[in-house]
Amino acid sequence: MSESSEQKIVFEGVSKFYGEILGVNKVNLLVAPGITSLVGPNGSGKTTLMNLMTGLIRPTRGRISILGTRPDQPEKLFRKVGYCSQYDSFPKGLTGFELVRSMLAVHGFHRKEAEPLTWKAIERVGLTDAAHRKVAAYSKGMRQRIRLAQAIAHRPSVMILDEPLNGLDPVARAETMRLFRQLAEEGLHLIVSSHILHEVDTMSDRVILLNNGYVVAEGEIHGVRNEMEEHPMQILIRCDRPSTLASRVFEQDSVVEAKLHKDRRGLFVKTRDADSFYLLLNRIVTEGHINVESVAPVDDDLNAVYQYLIGSRGEDQ
Amino acid sequence: MSSSADAQFVEHASDKLPWSLWMRQIAAILRLEVKKNFLGRRAILIYLLALAPVLLMAAMAATAGGEISRHSGLAIIIFANIFEGFILRTVVFFGCAWIFMNLFRGEVVDKSLHYYFLAPVRREVLVTGKYLSGLLTSIFLFAGSTVGALFFFYLALGQSANSNYTFNGLGLGHSVSYISITVLACVGYGAVFLVVGLFFRNPMIPAIIIYGWEFINFLLPPVLKKISIIHYLRSLSPVPIPEGPYALIAEPTPAWLSVPGLLILTSLVIVIASLQIRRMEIKYGGE
Numbered sequence: 001m002s003e004s005s006e007q008k009i010v011f012e013g014v015s016k017f018y019g020e021i022l023g024v025n026k027v028n029l030l031v032a033p034g035i036t037s038l039v040g041p042n043g044s045g046k047t048t049l050m051n052l053m054t055g056l057i058r059p060t061r062g063r064i065s066i067l068g069t070r071p072d073q074p075e076k077l078f079r080k081v082g083y084c085s086q087y088d089s090f091p092k093g094l095t096g097f098e099l100v101r102s103m104l105a106v107h108g109f110h111r112k113e114a115e116p117l118t119w120k121a122i123e124r125v126g127l128t129d130a131a132h133r134k135v136a137a138y139s140k141g142m143r144q145r146i147r148l149a150q151a152i153a154h155r156p157s158v159m160i161l162d163e164p165l166n167g168l169d170p171v172a173r174a175e176t177m178r179l180f181r182q183l184a185e186e187g188l189h190l191i192v193s194s195h196i197l198h199e200v201d202t203m204s205d206r207v208i209l210l211n212n213g214y215v216v217a218e219g220e221i222h223g224v225r226n227e228m229e230e231h232p233m234q235i236l237i238r239c240d241r242p243s244t245l246a247s248r249v250f251e252q253d254s255v256v257e258a259k260l261h262k263d264r265r266g267l268f269v270k271t272r273d274a275d276s277f278y279l280l281l282n283r284i285v286t287e288g289h290i291n292v293e294s295v296a297p298v299d300d301d302l303n304a305v306y307q308y309l310i311g312s313r314g315e316d317q
Numbered sequence: 318m319s320s321s322a323d324a325q326f327v328e329h330a331s332d333k334l335p336w337s338l339w340m341r342q343i344a345a346i347l348r349l350e351v352k353k354n355f356l357g358r359r360a361i362l363i364y365l366l367a368l369a370p371v372l373l374m375a376a377m378a379a380t381a382g383g384e385i386s387r388h389s390g391l392a393i394i395i396f397a398n399i400f401e402g403f404i405l406r407t408v409v410f411f412g413c414a415w416i417f418m419n420l421f422r423g424e425v426v427d428k429s430l431h432y433y434f435l436a437p438v439r440r441e442v443l444v445t446g447k448y449l450s451g452l453l454t455s456i457f458l459f460a461g462s463t464v465g466a467l468f469f470f471y472l473a474l475g476q477s478a479n480s481n482y483t484f485n486g487l488g489l490g491h492s493v494s495y496i497s498i499t500v501l502a503c504v505g506y507g508a509v510f511l512v513v514g515l516f517f518r519n520p521m522i523p524a525i526i527i528y529g530w531e532f533i534n535f536l537l538p539p540v541l542k543k544i545s546i547i548h549y550l551r552s553l554s555p556v557p558i559p560e561g562p563y564a565l566i567a568e569p570t571p572a573w574l575s576v577p578g579l580l581i582l583t584s585l586v587i588v589i590a591s592l593q594i595r596r597m598e599i600k601y602g603g604e
Contacts, residue, residue: 018600056434056599072595078437085435089428091349092357105345106436108338 006068008032009053009158009189014062016048022213023048027062029208029218031191035184037200038193039302040210041310046193047086049210050160053191054083066158067189078107082151086162088143090135096122096146097131100153107154121153122146124179126172140167148176158189165194177203201302211310221302231308232256232270233300235277238293242267245290252280268298339442346433346446347453350420354454359419366412367458370404371465378473385473393491396470397556400495404466405502405550406531409459413506414524416455418514420447421594431599441591448511448587455503463499467492487555494555501553505546505579508586515593535560539567546582549575 009031016023024045038046051057052064055071069076090099100121104114122131125145130138135146144167151159161180165173180203184190194200200207201221209217209224217224225233232254238261239245245267246258254273261268271277274297285292298304354360377385385392424430433443471488509527513520531547542548542565551558552569553576560566570578 051599054435056431058596058598074434075437075439078435083435085431087428087431091429091432092353092427102345102349103432103436105348106342106433106438108341108345108437110341 009067009191010063010065011049011052012063014052014059014064016052016057017060023057024052024210024213024215027215029215031189033184033187033189034205035180035190035192035203037204037207038191038210039195039197039200039207039306041195043212044210044310045213046210047162048213049208050083050085050162050191050193053160054078054081078156079154080156081158081160082154082156083160084147084151084162084164086166088140090143090146092136093134095132095134096127096138096142096149099135099146100150103150104153109154117153117155118149121149124152125149126175141169141172144168145172145176152183156188159183159191161190161192163193163195165196165199173199197303197306198301204302207302207305209306209309216309217305221305222300225300225305226274228305228308231299231304232272233274234298234304235269235271235274235295236261236266236298237269237281237295238266240265240291240293241289245284248284249277249280252277339439342438342442343446343449346438346443347450350447350450351453354416354450359415359423362415363412363454363458366408366415367462370399370408370462371469373399373403374466374469374473378469382473382475385470389474392470392474393556394558396466397554397558399466400463400498401551401554401558404459404463405498406547408462409455409499409502410506410528410531411524412459413451413455413503414510414513414520417448417451417507417510418520418524420451420511420514422514422520425599434599440594440597444511444587444591444594448507448590451507451511452503455507456500459503460496460499463495467495491555494553498550498553501576501579502546502550504583505549508583508590509546512586512590512593515590515597536563536565538565542567543570546579549579 009029011027011029014027015025027049038049040046048057052059053066053071055074055077058072064071066077067080069080071077091102094102097118101111101114101118104117105111109117119128119131122128125148127142127145127149130142135143138146144164148161148164151161164180165176168176177199180190180192184205192200192204204221206220207218207224208215217227219227237245242260242264246260249255249258249267249269252271252273254276255269255271257268257270259268260266269277278295281292281295284290299308385395421430424433510520510524513523513527517523531545534542534545534547537545548567549570553572557569
């Protein structure tokens with residue numbers, strides 16, 4: 001294994017079948033540090049991919065390596081990996097503090113090392129005040145956060161987070177996303193699954209789009225969008241003379257559609273080559289006949305990519 | 318981020334086998350599991366089972382204490398029958414089935430097994446930790462139950478017969494034997510039911526089949542008799558009990574063979590459990 005793949009999460013031709021039902025098929029991935037989001041509708045294979053990474057299930061075919069360690073070596077893997085699963089169940093009768101500390105003890109930490117690590121993790125997820133309450137009495141959001149604390153407590157290099165924002169209120173969501181960014185800046189790999197596309201868009205360095213068990217796209221969101229040539233980029237230009245602008249934009253062959261905004265103070269343009277369109281727009285503006293207020297891509301985000309590739313609105317999933 | 322937390326494990330990189338780490342992990346698993354075994358909602362059944370022989374002997378002491386003290390020789394045989402027929406074959410058997418089958422199966426039902434599977438623990442260490450927790454629980458409850466039953470039995474014998482039997486006769490040796498047999502039964506049945514709980518989605522059916530096999534042991538030919546736990550436990554009984562007119566007679570296995578035999582069987586079964594759990598996947602949805 002090369003030195004660079006020792007620093008990455010590698011999937012090579014991985015397939016997983018549950019009997020005759022497809023989990024994921026022919027997945028090839030090379031995931032670098034930073035936040036990588038798994039996006040796709042229910043049943044697309046997000047959780048299967050995460051469970052494969054953590055050895056909770058075994059691939060039917062192919063090979064997986066997490067920073068050079070195979071998932072079937074839990075004694076090595078979970079020194080590096082923390083998994084915040086979607087399973088909303090806990091060992092009975094424990095407080096939040098006891099849950100995190102006892103799992104650190106199972107890792108092999110001495111009590112005197114486990115306690116400060118426990119407090120640090122609980123503090124990072126903002127549960128200090130509720131640390132000594134029974135987990136059974138926690139709200140859904142608190143249970144989500146204590147799972148997160150348990151996953152980060154042993155300071156892993158890879159965090160796998162299955163729908164980590166589920167059940168969190170808006171403030172907790174914002175704080176948790178800030179925590180993820182902080183962890184990514186510390187050099188961790190964060191693999192996050194979510195169906196809240198605008199949040200994924202905000203926090204992710206790259207996305208992996210899954211549908212029906214297949215990886216349909218992967219990479220940095222804007223890069224993925226630029227490669228989708230069959231879906232021309234849509235740009236909204238706010239200006240004082242949109243009709244004049246409309247007559248000019250067709251000078252370029254790559255422009256396929258121009259449509260006035262309903263308030264008649266803007267123009268939607270669809271182009272297959274956004275870069276050359278921006279050059280054309282610069283030229284038109286410098287001619288001085290049209291005053292442009294703003295230029296903004298309309299469908300250069302994850303939601304648009306999702307709709308084009310998977311065919312429904314992400315939030316609906 | 319990982320460097321400081323990993324520091325303590327660096328020592329193990331050079332070790333051939335990190336025994337101290339494994340011991341700490343087993344201790345941590347034991348703490349969690351013993352608490353769960355004693356205080357979980359599933360514990361009620363084993364408390365009731367463990368209490369049953371004590372209550373039975375207490376009732377006998379209260380209602381037939383005089384008879385027992387007058388016919389102490391017969392009483393000793395009656396106790397041996399109660400020990401084998403009720404304590405061993407029923408209380409310890411079903412108690413161990415409940416405790417050990419739930420060590421893994423119960424966690425799958427509760428959807429909490431992944432906590433252990435997501436920790437850097439060798440699966441063999443996990444099996445050992447869980448088995449030891451079951452053993453501690455079963456020995457505490459069922460050896461305690463045997464002690465309680467013996468206490469009421471001695472109480473019924475009356476003071477003079479009691480002190481003669483205990484200190485001048487065979488009583489002390491018998492008591493130690495009964496307690497040791499109970500411990501060995503927990504060791505043997507525990508291992509068997511641990512592995513049953515790993516292989517079967519509904520372990521009650523194999524448990525009933527094993528019960529049937531143990532029950533008809535007296536009818537089996539000598540070779541088949543030896544493929545059971547009860548045969549070795551019966552061989553250790555301080556008071557031999559006839560198996561009835563239809564029994565096929567087999568020589569009891571001497572203690573120097575039956576005790577190591579049970580321990581070897583237990584070790585083998587735990588190895589099988591460890592191999593099985595290394596292949597185990599978590600699919601709660603399918604349970």
